[in-house]
Amino acid sequence: xxxxxxxxxxxxxxxxxxxxxxxxxxxxxxxxxxxxxxxxxxxxxxxxxxxxxxxxxxxxxxxxxxxxxxxxxxxxxxxxxxxxxxxxxxxxxxxxxxxxxxxxxxxxxxxxxxxxxxxxxxxxxxxxxxxxxxxxxxxxxxxxxxxxxxxxxxxxxxxxxxxxxxxxxxxxxxxxxxxxxxxxxxxxxxxxxxxxxxxxxxxxxxxxxxxxxxxxxxxxxxxxxxxxxxxxxxxxxxxxxxxxxxxxxxxxxxxxxxxxxxxxxxxxxxxxxxxxxxxxxxxxxxxxxxxxxxxxxxxxxxxxxxxxxxxxxxxxxxxxxxxxxxxxxxxx
Amino acid sequence: xxxxxxxxxxxxxxxxxxxxxxxxxxxxxxxxxxxxxxxxxxxxxxxxxxxxxxxxxxxxxxxxxxxxxxxxxxxxxxxxxxxxxxxxxxxxxxxxxxxxxxxxxxxxxxxxxxxxxxxxxxxxxxxxxxxxxxxxxxxxxxxxxxxxxxxxxxxxxxxxxxxxxxxxxxxxxxxxxxxxxxxxxxxxxxxxxxxxxxxxxxxxxxxxxxxxxxxxxxxxxxxxxxxxxxxxxxxxxxxxxxxxxxxxxxxxxxxxxxxxxxxxxxxxxxxxxxxxxxxxxxxxxxxxxxxxxxxxxxxxxxxxxxxxxxxxxxxxxxxxxxxxxxxxxxxxxxxxxxxxxxxxxxxxxxxxxxxxxxxxxxxxxxxxxxx
Numbered sequence: 001x002x003x004x005x006x007x008x009x010x011x012x013x014x015x016x017x018x019x020x021x022x023x024x025x026x027x028x029x030x031x032x033x034x035x036x037x038x039x040x041x042x043x044x045x046x047x048x049x050x051x052x053x054x055x056x057x058x059x060x061x062x063x064x065x066x067x068x069x070x071x072x073x074x075x076x077x078x079x080x081x082x083x084x085x086x087x088x089x090x091x092x093x094x095x096x097x098x099x100x101x102x103x104x105x106x107x108x109x110x111x112x113x114x115x116x117x118x119x120x121x122x123x124x125x126x127x128x129x130x131x132x133x134x135x136x137x138x139x140x141x142x143x144x145x146x147x148x149x150x151x152x153x154x155x156x157x158x159x160x161x162x163x164x165x166x167x168x169x170x171x172x173x174x175x176x177x178x179x180x181x182x183x184x185x186x187x188x189x190x191x192x193x194x195x196x197x198x199x200x201x202x203x204x205x206x207x208x209x210x211x212x213x214x215x216x217x218x219x220x221x222x223x224x225x226x227x228x229x230x231x232x233x234x235x236x237x238x239x240x241x242x243x244x245x246x247x248x249x250x251x252x253x254x255x256x257x258x259x260x261x262x263x264x265x266x267x268x269x270x271x272x273x274x275x276x277x278x279x280x281x282x283x284x285x286x287x288x289x290x291x292x293x294x295x296x297x298x299x300x301x302x303x304x305x306x307x308x309x310x311x312x313x314x315x316x317x318x319x320x321x322x323x324x325x326x327x328x329x330x331x332x
Numbered sequence: 333x334x335x336x337x338x339x340x341x342x343x344x345x346x347x348x349x350x351x352x353x354x355x356x357x358x359x360x361x362x363x364x365x366x367x368x369x370x371x372x373x374x375x376x377x378x379x380x381x382x383x384x385x386x387x388x389x390x391x392x393x394x395x396x397x398x399x400x401x402x403x404x405x406x407x408x409x410x411x412x413x414x415x416x417x418x419x420x421x422x423x424x425x426x427x428x429x430x431x432x433x434x435x436x437x438x439x440x441x442x443x444x445x446x447x448x449x450x451x452x453x454x455x456x457x458x459x460x461x462x463x464x465x466x467x468x469x470x471x472x473x474x475x476x477x478x479x480x481x482x483x484x485x486x487x488x489x490x491x492x493x494x495x496x497x498x499x500x501x502x503x504x505x506x507x508x509x510x511x512x513x514x515x516x517x518x519x520x521x522x523x524x525x526x527x528x529x530x531x532x533x534x535x536x537x538x539x540x541x542x543x544x545x546x547x548x549x550x551x552x553x554x555x556x557x558x559x560x561x562x563x564x565x566x567x568x569x570x571x572x573x574x575x576x577x578x579x580x581x582x583x584x585x586x587x588x589x590x591x592x593x594x595x596x597x598x599x600x601x602x603x604x605x606x607x608x609x610x611x612x613x614x615x616x617x618x619x620x621x622x623x624x625x626x627x628x629x630x631x632x633x634x635x636x637x638x639x640x641x642x643x644x645x646x647x648x649x650x651x652x653x654x655x656x657x658x659x660x661x662x663x664x665x666x667x668x669x670x671x672x673x674x675x676x677x678x679x680x681x682x683x684x685x686x687x688x689x690x691x692x693x694x695x696x697x698x699x700x701x702x703x
Contacts, residue, residue: 026481028378051483057517062510065472066479070420072461074482093507097473103671105462106451110674141672161457194678241679258597 001184007177010040010116013158018048021076021090027054027063028080028117037082038118038177060069067072068098071113076162081117082173085129091136098167099142113159113168120262121310122213122316123207130306133325137169138239138272140150145192145239147171149214153237156191164193171239173212173262180261190201194241198250202232204329206250206257210236210275213260213311220260220316229331231320239269247273248280255286256327258319260311286330287326290319333343342544344558344590349564350618354565359525362569366633371694372564373628374642375409379429381646382438384654386428386445395445399426403562403594406620407527409433411589412565414575415495417459420481422474422496425463426527430497434460438649439656444678448660450671468505471496471524475511478522478578487521493573493579494522501532509552512586516552521578523571524549529559529593534606546588554584561591562620569666592618665691673703 004012030037032045032055034064045053060081081087094115102110121130123242128190138145144166150155154172161168199214200221203262209217212237221231234250236242252255257277259270270291277289295309324331347355347362383401390398401408408429415421419429431441440452444463455461464470474496487493498614503526515522528545530537549556555577559566567589574585586646592615596603628634669684 057513059510061507061512062472062514065469065507065510066476066514069473070480070483071475071476072455072473073477073484075480075483078475093469093472099471102674104450104465105455106449107671107674108451108454108462109456112674144673190417241677243556294549 009155060090065093078114084117084119118172125299130299144168147211156189160191196243198247200233202230203232207261251281252284340438346560361567400595405588406564406672408495410564411571416570422470468502471511478520478620487581491576491579500528515584519583523574556586558588561589583585
């Protein structure tokens with residue numbers, strides 16, 4: 001067992017997958033000579049050469065479209081979009097082509113590609129560079145959207161994404177790259193796509209998150225345990241397909257739920273989770289489902305304003321306590 | 333081309349004049365046998381007949397939509413016959429003539445326009461991809477595919493080349509410019525074949541570009557050439573040269589086939605709302621089929637019996653297309669859940685099961701739950 005960063009887990013996995021399968025190659029802006037804006041691809045150009053690690057011009061629609069063509073030839077492109085914000089430029093190729101080619105071409109050709117891209121605020125990157133727009137892709141049949149929160153998950157899920165025959169949007173998070181976790185030495189687990197995980201068992205309330213918010217949810221649960229509150233944490237891990245069963249089973253057990261999400265509240269991922277809970281656990285609910293999300297404003301650049309806009313340990317803790325109070329359990 | 337005041341029209345490569353006379357071109361010599369000439373004539377006539385039939389079938393409610401190739405037969409047959417079996421073509425949605433050359437049967441095309449199948453053929457089997465409906469998206473797919481061919485080392489005198497078809501309208505999309513640039517900087521083995529049919533639905537050329545389209549290539553650093561798109565020999569010779577250029581690793585080329593969409597954009601369009609009949613008449617005098625017939629007659633390499641035979645074959649194909657179209661079976665409603673994902677997917681399976689239960693709930697449902 002070794003403790004490594006989320007960044008290292010991604011890099012190790014890319015490297016191992018490139019050794020495993022000659023058809024896997026990387027493409028994106030700044031990933032070669034510069035070794036990636038966030039250094040996920042550090043060392044890979046040196047090791048694999050330009051044939052396997054392709055630097056591209058600043059043209060997201062272009063290289064995502066070209067990757068789709070390469071995937072139709074039978075290659076397995078792993079594309080890096082520097083941040084999810086820039087995927088907006090490629091959204092036609094992702095939603096109208098990557099997601100639909102298999103169906104519109106009558107199953108004649110699949111598109112086995114991965115788009116790796118980080119979301120996340122909190123880095124003072126301003127309104128156009130701090131968004132969490134994974135919802136756009138989670139909405140679309142034909143795509144799969146994965147959002148791991150720990151280094152071990154990141155490795156197992158990236159492995160699964162690369163080996164999958166469908167297009168996968170693999171969501172990373174700027175706030176997770178330096179986070180650390182245990183990854184077993186020589187681990188070759190391939191995650192099952194579409195499974196959430198109960199990462200902490202509890203009995204009083206279910207706290208649901210994904211990506212960075214799953215990590216924050218763990219911190220909230222840990223702190224509340226000291227106050228005698230038993231929080232069950234569900235890490236969604238996969239936004240499409242969504243594991244409704246794990247969510248519903250947890251809420252049936254605890255009777256209440258809070259959802260923590262890094263996107264905007266209205267029409268957000270949390271709305272879909274709340275609907276799923278209503279459909280599957282209506283008779284078990286002792287209080288309304290609460291959502292804690294970003295303030296519905298373009299992300300401010302000023303640090304204090306950005307912090308105010310983002311969900312935090314404090315705001316999630318407050319929502320958990322208010323929900324438990326609504327249930328009738330006085331928790332201060 | 334009545335209103336283009338942007339500048340004088342440039343020279344185009346023409347090997348067979350509208351009067352049916354052969355012309356030599358220093359860069360694009362062509363050596364073609366009488367039999368090949370007759371074969372090209374047959375192709376041109378038969379695809380026009382298939383196209384005419386498809387328009388009629390749409391008018392009769394048998395097809396949801398049809399995008400007619402009328403007037404563009406020479407551009408498509410010439411370039412289509414330039415392809416080798418191992419080459420790959422990425423079409424837009426009007427390339428019925430290229431499909432014909434690749435061995436796709438009309439029935440396979442009609443199954444898509446009738447809406448009973450999403451994919452009528454295996455693109456790798458025919459070296460012909462499925463139709464792309466979104467404008468210009470396939471320029472990037474073709475480029476990425478060509479980069480993959482290059483990566484696999486499948487170049488050389490007997491290597492693989494990729495050809496991408498699009499119209500003048502697609503040149504206004506960013507995808508096309510990005511594809512040109514990617515292909516250029518990577519020296520990808522792709523031929524960009526632009527059929528400039530003078531109308532992007534209702535937009536004329538002067539509202540789309542200030543310079544002739546073939547000159548775009550120079551700005552990206554690869555050769556571009558304009559051909560008489562109604563001249564099947566120019567299309568054949570120049571495409572053959574461009575494909576060879578690509579397959580030997582010399583990079584992309586742009587061919588602008590200067591032609592004319594004699595019909596509507598699609599069966600949903602009425603061109604009389606935006607263009608004048610005199611323009612159509614002018615292009616009718618440059619018809620891509622008539623000049624081949626004149627040439628065959630003047631040179632004495634085809635007689636009346638040959639023309640009668642081709643006409644009879646066309647009639648028979650028209651009849652067959654009509655019959656086969658009507659015989660295409662409707663798909664099962666549950667098919668909507670097929671082919672959403674290549675891998676098994678529980679969410680889709682649950683939706684399918686729910687919908688099957690719903691269908692089975694009707695009194696007139698059959699044993700499989702389908703009404």
